[in-house]
Amino acid sequence: MASASTGRRTHPVRRGLVNVWRLSLLTIFWALVSALVWVRGHVRLPKWLGSDSREVAVRLWTLGWLTFVWVLLWGVVSWANVLAGATLAIAIVTLLPLPRVAVEGRIHPLSVAILVLRLVYDFAVSSFQVGWMAVRPGKPPLGAVVRVRVAIKSDMVLTLAIDYLNLVPGTMVVELDHRRRLLYVHVFDVSSQRRVRAFYRQVAYTEKMFIKAFERDSEWHPSPYHGIDDDYHHVDPVDRLRVTGPESQERS
Known part of the structure; x- marks a missing residue:
């Protein structure tokens, strides 16, 4: 009888802890979603990072890979090497940009x-x-x-x-x-x-x-950054003008 009564007394406590855990998860999830919405509405990324989230992801991957290669060359994982590699990667991507790669579709x-x-x-x-x-x-x-x-x-x-x-x-x-x-x-x-x-x-x-x-x-949706592939991908000139701007159209 004593053990049964003890089990009944602890059951509400366990249930309360579970409810607190669920409420904490909902609070954290709501805070993350709110932060993402605020960042999307107020933060403007540099143009060299890309025009949409997929191109930004590719650029960030490039920065991370260059930083990783720099750390490998030194052979020592330290904050100094990581920061130096990240600085060098940003300088390379900014000062020596490669042709823009069209990112289309999604990864499964x-x-x-x-x-x-x-x-x-x-x-x-x-x-x-x-x-x-x-x-x-x-x-x-x-x-x-x-x-x-x-x-x-x-x-x-x-x-x-x-x-x-x-x-x-x-x-x-x-x-x-x-x-x-x-x-x-x-x-x-x-x-x-x-x-x-x-x-x-x-x-x-x-x-x-x-x-x-x-x-x-x-x-699938074609990227406006296609060059000689416009006929194949059926890229609307209006979309290209919207992304690249009138200056690049005049130069081309």
Whole structure:
């Protein structure tokens, strides 16, 4: 009886602690949302960081990567090296800007993870196949340059897809028709129709997964920063003028 009564007395205390914990989480969440809304409405980011949140994220990633490389070069993790690397990264991005990279679509982490796992699998299987071709007796395999078209719209995502194909042993992109989205890929072994069909299946899977991971049609919108790709991406001149300003239009 004593233990039962003690359990009934402590139950309201536990319930009160749970309610306090929930109220604290709601308060913290509300404060964070309010702070984000205030920052979005009052803080103006420098133009060199980008015109929208995705471009800002890319610029911040660039600053972080340059800072990380600086710390690696020194070999010592310290506040002095981190601050010096961040200062140098800001100076490089500001004084020596690279051409603006159009950021389009959104990143889907699950699809990216599946893509990375498939890359590891393809790398292992292709490495074994190329190694066996190098040591097996007989004539060397018949290689050829194969042309294939992809439906990837973003230049950045297309570059990542080409890097994917180049990382897998047995395939190497030797030329790219930028406007028509044609890849000319050197394939290590095209001695049979089965090998050729396997290559086309690999490219089709790579294309599908990159589109699923980065540029789904429901989330895609072309960036006004495309240059020679305006015809392909159907960029409205009004959008370009809105982002770049009349001065850059006059210079171009």
